[in-house]
Amino acid sequence: MATRQAVRTGGRSARVQQAVHEAVRDLLAERDRADLTVPLVAARAGVTPSTVYRRWGDLQELLADVALEHMRPDGPPADLGNLRDDLATWAEEWLEEMSSPTGRAFTRDVVAGDDDGRSTGQCCAYTSSNIQVILTRSAGRGEDVPTLDAVLDHVVAPMTYRILFMSDSLAPGYGRALVDTLLGSR
Amino acid sequence: MATRQAVRTGGRSARVQQAVHEAVRDLLAERDRADLTVPLVAARAGVTPSTVYRRWGDLQELLADVALEHMRPDGPPADLGNLRDDLATWAEEWLEEMSSPTGRAFTRDVVAGDDDGRSTGQCCAYTSSNIQVILTRSAGRGEDVPTLDAVLDHVVAPMTYRILFMSDSLAPGYGRALVDTLLGSR
DNA sequence: GCTTTAAAGCAAAGGATTTGCGTTAGCAAC
DNA sequence: GTTGCTAACGCAAATCCTTTGCTTTAAAGC
Numbered sequence: 001m002a003t004r005q006a007v008r009t010g011g012r013s014a015r016v017q018q019a020v021h022e023a024v025r026d027l028l029a030e031r032d033r034a035d036l037t038v039p040l041v042a043a044r045a046g047v048t049p050s051t052v053y054r055r056w057g058d059l060q061e062l063l064a065d066v067a068l069e070h071m072r073p074d075g076p077p078a079d080l081g082n083l084r085d086d087l088a089t090w091a092e093e094w095l096e097e098m099s100s101p102t103g104r105a106f107t108r109d110v111v112a113g114d115d116d117g118r119s120t121g122q123c124c125a126y127t128s129s130n131i132q133v134i135l136t137r138s139a140g141r142g143e144d145v146p147t148l149d150a151v152l153d154h155v156v157a158p159m160t161y162r163i164l165f166m167s168d169s170l171a172p173g174y175g176r177a178l179v180d181t182l183l184g185s186r
Numbered sequence: 187m188a189t190r191q192a193v194r195t196g197g198r199s200a201r202v203q204q205a206v207h208e209a210v211r212d213l214l215a216e217r218d219r220a221d222l223t224v225p226l227v228a229a230r231a232g233v234t235p236s237t238v239y240r241r242w243g244d245l246q247e248l249l250a251d252v253a254l255e256h257m258r259p260d261g262p263p264a265d266l267g268n269l270r271d272d273l274a275t276w277a278e279e280w281l282e283e284m285s286s287p288t289g290r291a292f293t294r295d296v297v298a299g300d301d302d303g304r305s306t307g308q309c310c311a312y313t314s315s316n317i318q319v320i321l322t323r324s325a326g327r328g329e330d331v332p333t334l335d336a337v338l339d340h341v342v343a344p345m346t347y348r349i350l351f352m353s354d355s356l357a358p359g360y361g362r363a364l365v366d367t368l369l370g371s372r
Numbered sequence: 373g374c375t376t377t378a379a380a381g382c383a384a385a386g387g388a389t390t391t392g393c394g395t396t397a398g399c400a401a402c
Numbered sequence: 403g404t405t406g407c408t409a410a411c412g413c414a415a416a417t418c419c420t421t422t423g424c425t426t427t428a429a430a431g432c
Contacts, residue, residue, distance in 0.1 A: 011398050013410065039388065048412050053389065055410085060298075112246075112298035117353050124351040152352075153344040153364070160351075161343035165310040167303055178339070197429050199379065225419065234381055239420065241379085 019045040020052060024066045033105065038062075057115070064113025067106035068122055077130050083138040083145065084183055087155065090134060091175030094127075095159050099170050104163050111164070127156055146182060154182045205231040206238060210252045219291065224248070243301070250299025253292035254308055263316050269324040269331065270369055273341070276320060277361030280313075281345050285356050290349050297350070313342055332368060340368045 023044035027036055038059050042049040056062040077090045097103050107123075114120045131151050139145045155178045162170055209230035213222055224245050228235040242248040263276045283289050293309075300306045317337050325331045341364045348356055 007409080009398095012396080013398080016411080037388070049388080050390080050413080051411055058389085108297055108300070111294055111350055114294070120351040120353075152347070154340055157343040157347035158339040161338070161346050164297055165306040165346075166338075167306075193378080195429095198427080199429080202380075223419070235420080236382080236422085237380055244420085 016045070016047055016051065016055075020047060020056075020062070021066055021069060024062065028066075028102075036063075058113075060109070060113035061115060061119075062113070063109040064119040067109040067113075068119055068126075070106055071110075071123055071126050073126055073130050076133050079137065082141075083134070083143045084179060086134045086138065087131075087151070087183075088176040088179040090130065091155055091159065091179055092172075094156075095170070095175040098159070099163055099167075104167060107160065107163055124152075128152065131156070150182065155179055202231070202233055202237065203241075206233060206242075206248070207252055207255060210248065214288075222249075244299075246295070246299035247301060247305075248299070249295040250305040253295040253299075254305055254312075256292055257296075257309055257312050259312055259316050262319050265323065268327075269320070269329045270365060272320045272324065273317075273337070273369075274362040274365040276316060277341055277345065277365055278358075280342075281356070281361040284345070285349055285353075290353060293346065293349055310338075314338065317342070336368065341365055 020041060023041045024036075027041060027044060036059065038052050039049045041059075041062070042052050045052075052062065056065060077086060080086050080089060098107060110119050110123045128148060132148055135145050135148060135151070155175070158178055159175060162174075206227060209227045210222075213227060213230060222245065224238050225235045227245075227248070228238050231238075238248065242251060263272060266272050266275060284293060296305050296309045314334060318334055321331050321334060321337070341361070344364055345361060348360075
């Protein structure tokens with residue numbers, strides 16, 4: 001009797017999730033985000049609105065879910081042979097993606113649709129995982145390596161803060177400058 | 187003929203704004219934020235919902251507006267006679283306010299209800315203004331003073347990032363530690 | 373005062389959201 | 403592969419939120 005019922009992850013559920021995510025991506029590409037609604041997304045996905053409401057709760061949480069999808073690392077960060085270049089290159093690429101209007105909107109969606117700290121936590125975990133790869137690799141070379149927290153505090157946090165709160169104050173080279181400050185700019 | 191019509195700032199408009207803000211504050215104190223709605227707020231404020239919709243657009247923007255109200259500086263930061271203590275004290279107080287569940291919710295509201303960068307910009311302006319007071323005062327004493335940007339990048343940004351993305355990783359003393367790192371911790 | 377008109381009220385129309393119930397189709401055990 | 407169980411979906415009615423056209427009220431300037 002006490003066989004705990006498994007959450008269904010494959011088959012129809014997976015197809016619905018995929019169709020809904022794709023519908024959101026398509027609609028975001030062709031319409032203004034302000035006139036996106038759950039019924040609209042559902043219709044595009046070939047699904048009833050109530051399905052979306054029951055699975056995601058509301059539009060914000062759905063958007064947060066889709067945004068997280070875009071942020072998932074698609075491969076290990078580039079290896080340029082030394083810590084400084086690895087970090088700086090990663091930071092510049094991250095900044096390039098995240099500071100575009102689309103990127104900023106994703107970050108906002110993750111924060112806005114964050115019921116219990118799950119989506120922001122996952123977002124941070126993706127970032128941390130990339131950085132940790134760089135740090136571990138560097139330590140393997142025998143370099144002096146900052147802590148993950150130091151990189152989060154002094155590279156990721158400033159970039160994120162400026163994207164969210166000072167969106168017009170972002171110049172190219174900012175990511176590299178932050179890395180130089182962290183590592184000592186000699 | 188070309189007398190540009192003034193926006194109405196006093197009288198009834200002011201009373202409505204005050205009543206609506208107060209209604210939001212009261213309701214946030216006694217109910218879960220998830221079941222806050224515009225009609226509910228309007229009823230409490232003794233106003234029709236359409237008035238709220240026309241002035242604020244939607245609930246998110248109204249919440250952002252109320253959150254900003256809470257963030258407005260209520261006085262100049264404390265003067266302890268030296269830059270390090272002034273900054274550290276300010277940072278610790280700011281962190282104490284902002285890292286509470288209520289404080290975090292306000293920060294989220296400001297980001298979520300940010301149509302055009304106005305509310306996040308204002309939020310950042312309040313913070314910057316406080317910091318600038320500290321820096322200017324310190325420069326007047328002849329101390330060596332970091333730039334406003336450096337304080338935003340290495341003190342405010344890390345605190346904000348952790349509040350939004352890593353809400354469980356905040357220990358007391360974190361604000362002071364960031365200031366020590368920025369100023370050199372001898 | 374008097375005029376002008378921004379902002380508020382009212383109410384109907386249009387959508388979004390919720391919810392109960394029947395149906396479909398994963399998953400596990402046999 | 404067949405069967406039993408039930409999570410997840412579809413459907414539709416009911417509810418509630420949101421928008422909008424029009425009317426009324428009351429700031430602001432003369």
